[in-house]
Amino acid sequence: MEKQTDTKVGCHRRIILFPLPYQGHINPMLQLANLLYSKGFSITILHTNFNKPKTSNYPHFTFRFILDNDPHDKRYSKLPSQGLGSFARIILFNECGADELRHQLELELSKKDEPPVSCLVTDALWHFTQSVADSLSLPRLVLRTSSLFSFPIYASIPLFHDLGYLNLSENNHSDYEASVPEYPLLKFKDIVKITSNPQGMGDFVTNMLNQMKASSGIIWNTFKELEESSLETLSQDFPTPSFTLGPFHKYFPASSSSLIEQDQTILSWLDKQPPKSVVYVSYGSGARITESEFQEVAHGLANISLPFLWVVRPGMVTGSEWVESLPENFKERVGDRGRIVKWSPQQEVLAHPATGCFWTHNGWNSTLESICEGVPMICSPCYVDQPVNARYVSDVWKIGVMLEDGIERVGIEMAIKRVMMDKEGEEIRERISCLKEKVNVSLDEGGSSFQSLNNLVDYISSF
Ligand code: UDX
Secondary structure: OOOOOOOOOOOOOEEEEEOOOOHHHHHHHHHHHHHHHHOOOEEEEEEOOOOOOOHHHOOOOEEEEOOOOOOOOHHHHOOOOOOHHHHHHHHHHHHHOHHHHHHHHHHHHHOOOOOOEEEEEEEOOOOOHHHHHHHOOOOEEEEEOOOOOHHHHHHOHHHHHHOOHHHOOOOOHHHHHOEEOOEEEEEHHHHOOOOOOHHHHHHHHHHHHHHHHOOOEEEEOOOHHHOHHHHHHHHHHOOOOEEEOOOHHHOOOHHHHOOOOOOOOHHHHHHOOOOOOEEEEEOOOOOOEOHHHHHHHHHHHHHOOOOEEEEOOOOOEOOOOOOOOOOOOHHHHHHHHEEEEOOOOHHHHHHOOOEEEEEEOOOHHHHHHHHHHOOOEEEOOOOOOHHHHHHHHHHHOOOEEEOOOOOOHHHHHHHHHHHHOOHHHHHHHHHHHHHHHHHHHHHOOOOHHHHHHHHHHHHHHOO
């Protein structure tokens, strides 16, 4: 699975990386850090104590903890660790983190016993870091962890808000199903899912975009062949240098940065299942569903005849600790045909020959991981970029099907049948296999991602 990178060009220079402390952001940032390390750079990671990764998995990196070191500071000590409330840290630290970050960076820059610092790489959502980097004359590169094509749609949130697009009600069915005039690929029901706080999100996105424009460059976890037209549009509208060197997980898996222990026992159960027979269900690290949606998933999976592996993250079901609201008789009906785990070794599951399809929330990491293993998708997007990613999967690349009417058992059974049993599913599988091939070509020597990685290393070395 892992690609090798061997040329050591960044010797005696150091890069400081600062991920956003959420699973879908930590994974690609630490994978990028490993990539840069493999090119000869020393690595320092700035991180919050909240959601800190297992540092013993990274003995070759130096970690510094910032922003939430005081356990008595009520601004963050009482914030929830899960659910939407946990994201309040993004707003808080963007508002009040500058002085502490500047202090930490000054310390790093003054260290005589460590290699000199070439640049700072931060998650795009840490927009406050640009002015701090500028004040220290330190180049800042941005890592954007999502798709390229979702970027202009994010940028349009203030416009959508002004036009009243984000306040449409689900009850007005015809409006909800209609295409958005500015982006005909998307439906109104897609963009209303992006945010429940259009004003706040609009302001946030405007800040993020301005600080990305002011940065020295943007790194995307994607590959050129997947998003060629979006890349062209971006380079016209956004003159900042862009680097598309993904998918990062093809070099370094996400397992070492997993915040929850991955249940490895599931792999021996997969070994016993027929090829391409298992429906793998996971909604990533942050998405939540209601108790009634949870029961619909359970009925949908119980009603089909196929084996399934279902990840139910503790806290994922609103109002429940874990799986206590499963329907009566679920376990008896399903027996050993179905497995529920708290967290899976997702990349290994997707790469396993028994896995037949991935019912996903279309977080960008999950979407890329599915493409890389050629596994067709069933799409149940929740929020932010996921509805846009899902529309590309179902309507542009046609490598999955959308659960158009939300999570309910009849739609679930039909979607699984379309992907796993119908001719349509075979065609989907062929298309995603072609994309899988393209990924491999882009990562091979001379391919677009391979070249972009070398360009990035040269660019950083020129600072
Ligand atoms: C969110 C956004 O939707 C995403 O697009 C953005 O780039 C990051 O934040 P998230 O819910 O974290 O995403 O999902 P995703 O981007 O798919 O990342 C989840 C990661 O957790 C993946 O790398 C996946 O392999 C891993 N995972 C998931 C596991 O290791 N085990 C599991 O059981 C489920």
